[in-house]
Amino acid sequence: MADVIVFDLYGVIARPQSPAAIRRIEETAGGSGASAAAFWDAYWDCRPPYDAGQDAADYWAAVADRVGARFPDVPALIEADLDSWVDVDPAMVELVGELADRGHTLGLLSNIIADLVPRFEARHGRWLSRFSALVYSCRIGVAKPDPRAYLACAERLGVAPGEVLFFDDREGNVAAAREVGMRAEVFRSADQVRELVFGLPERTA
Incomplete structure (x- = not known):
């Protein structure tokens, strides 16, 4: 035993993130000009340093840099992301x-x-x-x-x-x-x- x-x-x-939570994140990131596929590739590729203690603003700056875009409301994006991981x-x-x-x-x-x-x-x-x-x-x-x-x-x-x-x-x-x-x-x-x-x-x- x-x-x-x-x-x-x-x-x-x-x-894991629900479809509704994923849609909320995508909508919050909307206006950046990045495709959904490019956004999620960057979201996951940039995640390891964030998991290891990187600041949230630095993480989202890295994601934005990866997709070559600017997110219109980073605090709201952080909030949507956090809420997607509590169920x-x-x-x-x-x-x-x-x-x-x-x-x-x-x-x-x-x-x-x-x-x-x-x-x-x-x-x-x-x-x-x-x-x-x-x-x-x-x-x-x-x-x-x-x-x-x-x-x-x-x-x-x-x-x-x-x-x-x-x-x-x-x-x-x-x-x-x-x-x-x-x-x-x-x-x-x-x-x-x-x-x-x-x-x-x-x-x-």
């Missing part, structure tokens, strides 16, 4: 409580921007309190798949990497976790976690 379980946040417990999956929140109640030590290892942390914690503090370590890329200065991120998480939990079962929705992040000695799995569902931790079969639709 895995006693120490670490979860990625986005794509695992927290939901969670109730089934996973329930599982977090279940795991904690059964005595498992839980950790969170997330690539997350600094401005989002207080907003997310204010909304979801109750279930986040069940984690023994909340390890955020913006606070440790490195983001997954950098091996230092995984080692920092294990250190915060007071365990060796080999004692950790890690779940992430990105194969590259899972591969990097395995490289430092963690047992790691590509996340599919709450039932998948239950099967691996408790030996319960996954339910089929």
Whole structure:
């Protein structure tokens, strides 16, 4: 049985940006002259330094520079972006409580921007309190798949990497976790976690 379980946040417990949130960001960025495809390429390509602690204004300046445009209202764009990352999956929140109640030590290892942390914690503090370590890329200065991120998480939990079962929705992040000695799995569902931790079969639709 895995006693120490670490979860990625986005794509695992927290939901990715919804279509409505994506539309809001695109509309807020409107008037820049950049195509949607070019905008989102720049949004993601410029993200790693932002995840590692870069200032929001500098991030959006980098995105604007990449697409060769000027955003008409950067504060509103920042707000729309932050609001796009606060929804969670109730089934996973329930599982977090279940795991904690059964005595498992839980950790969170997330690539997350600094401005989002207080907003997310204010909304979801109750279930986040069940984690023994909340390890955020913006606070440790490195983001997954950098091996230092995984080692920092294990250190915060007071365990060796080999004692950790890690779940992430990105194969590259899972591969990097395995490289430092963690047992790691590509996340599919709450039932998948239950099967691996408790030996319960996954339910089929």
